[in-house]
Each structure stands twice: as C-alpha cells, then as structure tokens.
Amino acid sequence: MVLPTVAALLHCFLLADLIQSAPTISPANWPADSSAALRAAAERVKTLVEKILRDVPAAHAATVTIEGLTLDSAHTTNLQMMVTSLGIPAAPVLKPPSERFTLDVCMSRMSAGSRLYQRLLGDLSDRLSGLSDLQADLRDLQTHIRKMEEAAHLDVADQNQSLDLASRLHSNYELQVAAHLTLTQLRSFSHDLIRSLRAVATYRPQPAGAR
Template sequence: MNSAIVALLHCFLLADFIQSAPISPSDPSALIEGAERAKTLVEKILRDVPAVHAATVTIEGLTLDSAHTANLQMMVTSLGIPPAPVLKPLSESFTLDVCVSRMSAGSRLYQMILEVLSGRLSGLSDLQADLRDLQTHITKMKEAFQLGVIEVDQNQNQNQNLDLASRLHGNYGVQVAAHLTLTQLRSFCHDLIRSLRAVATYRPRPAGAH
C-alpha cells in the first residue's frame, strides 16, 4: 500500500477518533435541504454510471455486474485503487460529522480518480462535473452543521493521482481501471443515498439527553 493511501486512511481514522458528542446544526433546514439536493444528484450519478461504463469499457464480458475474479482483485492492488471510505448508520460512535466527513472524502476520491482516467478515456467528464457539484452540496452541509472536518492534504491527493497515472499501462489496464472505479463508485453511491436519507431525517438530541 503506497504512502498516499496510508495517509488518506490515517485521516479517516483520525477523523473518527477526534469526534465527540453530536453538535446541533446552526441551520437545520439548510442541512436537510443540502442532504436532499445531494441525494438527488447521487441518484442521477447512479442512473448515468451504466451508460458511462458501456461507453468507456469495451472489454468483452466486463460489465458492471461482472463477478470480481481473482485477476480483477489483483488489478485493484496493482493499480493502487483505494476503497471508498466506509459509511455506517448514524450512532454515538459514527456521528453525523464523521458521516459527512467520509461523504466528502469519498466524493473527492472518485473525482480525483476520474480526472486521472479522463486523460486516457473520453466520456467521463459529465460524471466528474456531477461529483464536483456533489462536493459543493456536501460542503454546504458541513457549513450548516458547523463541522470541523479534517481535510486531506492537497499534496497527498496529487501524489496519489500521479501514482495511479504511472500504473496505467496500455488500453487494457486503463479500461480495467475504469471498470473497477465505476463499480466502486456505484457501490459508494448506494451507501451515500442511505446515509443522506439518515441525514435528511436527523434531529439532534436535546442537551443532557441520554
């Protein structure tokens, strides 16, 4: 595992560690509105992923619903494609601020990977634009909740970009990377929708409540 991915995972774990009791949002309506708009955009991304996959991945037999064979799992490792941050149901240990932090990190991650792939494949620009818009909605949610989210260092993102770019050899490797990325993105979007539904119905507990 390269140093950039280790640093990224460290940030996720550190973000979990420093979070404490839930904070009341300064503007609950803005938080709910941001979650609803983000969910609508994620649903659009989910609808678009199959068409993007069909247009960019032309290897016979490699579909969105293809079983991940041992060879594909080896490609995940060799290409250094990191998994998305894990999203869980809201709880005392997985607070709203941790959840939104991971949403933000995941959307940045896939925006970054698609940027690398778009240098070798056409047809990814619309998904990139949607992920940028999604990041904007998540940022508004963070502002509504007054979240102190740890940001991943920009240089670490750039290093990870360059690392993936350097591992893409030949059209086959590029298409496999696109397949794996779109498959992971679809799974992450399903998790995002569940989490955004929870955020949209979130109500902070009164102070002193147990």
C-alpha cells in the same frame, strides 16, 4: 512576588474554565433551524447522487469495451488482484450517523469519497473519453456536501489522499480495467451515500446518555 503568582494561577484556571465551557453542537444549543437546513441540503446532495447513479452506466459503456466486463460482473480473483496492483483505494466506509459514527465523521467520509473518485476519473479521462459528465457531477457533489456541512455547523477538514493511478496504466487492458473498477466502486459508494443521506436528513443530536 506572591500576588503576581496568584494572579497567574487565577488566569490559568479561568482560561481552562473558558476552554471547557466553549460552545458545542449539543441538543441544548442545536440551532432551531439547523434540522430543516440540514434536511434541505441533504436532499440536494441525494438528488445529485441519484444523477451520478444514472450517469455511471453510460460512462461504463463509453469507456469499457472488454467482452464480459459489465457493471454487474462478479469481481473475480483476477479483478481483485488488479485492484491491488493498480493501487485503486477502497471507498471510505459510510454508516448512518450515530453515537459511535458521528455526523462530522460521516460527512468527512462523504467528502473524501467524492474527492477520491473525482481524482481517479481525472487520471482516467486523460486517456479515455466519456467521463466528463461524471467529473462535473462529482465537482457539484463536493460543493453541495460542503453546504450540508455548513447547514450542520461543521467545519470538516479535507483529507487529501495521494494518488498516482496514471503512472500504473501501461496498457489499454489495464486502462479499461481501472475504469471498470473505478466506476463499479463509485456506484457502490453512491448507494451507500443514499442510505447515509436518508439518515442525515432526520439527524438531531441525542441527549447525553440517551439510547
């Protein structure tokens, strides 16, 4: 009975050692071609985000006709209350990758943001025309963010957020305000994306303890 017990204990220790020594993306084993592949993928995503920024003004002009409600309108207290009443989520916060804001977190939030705005635009486009170009841009953006994750050897889990914007749009005024808020938030998120992508393009894992 002693030998089987000893064998079982050895098996457990060996298994634990294998788990602890599983390969990770670190400076020592970061593939030589990963930085170049990540830089190229980030540049393609950046090109798409720049297209989104160019398409937002046309989409806003086509969908929002309320006088005084422009892309550069200040968000009044009334508009902030509409964000809450319509249940429009805030965009995921983006920062350049760092020790505290890791590359996988950064890319996960990029992906979550692109899906969020595609779903919001999907609800709005059922009752408004002029959003199809942006929807196509966001579909392409998700594809290229996934390719960027692959270039960085990451497998980022999708985090779907439940939305039901359409059921809260009871009037044309609410519909147009929702379009305005969604497009202004998308523009702001896109600017954050551009800044993060510049940092991602030069990303390389830092040695442990490096500052």
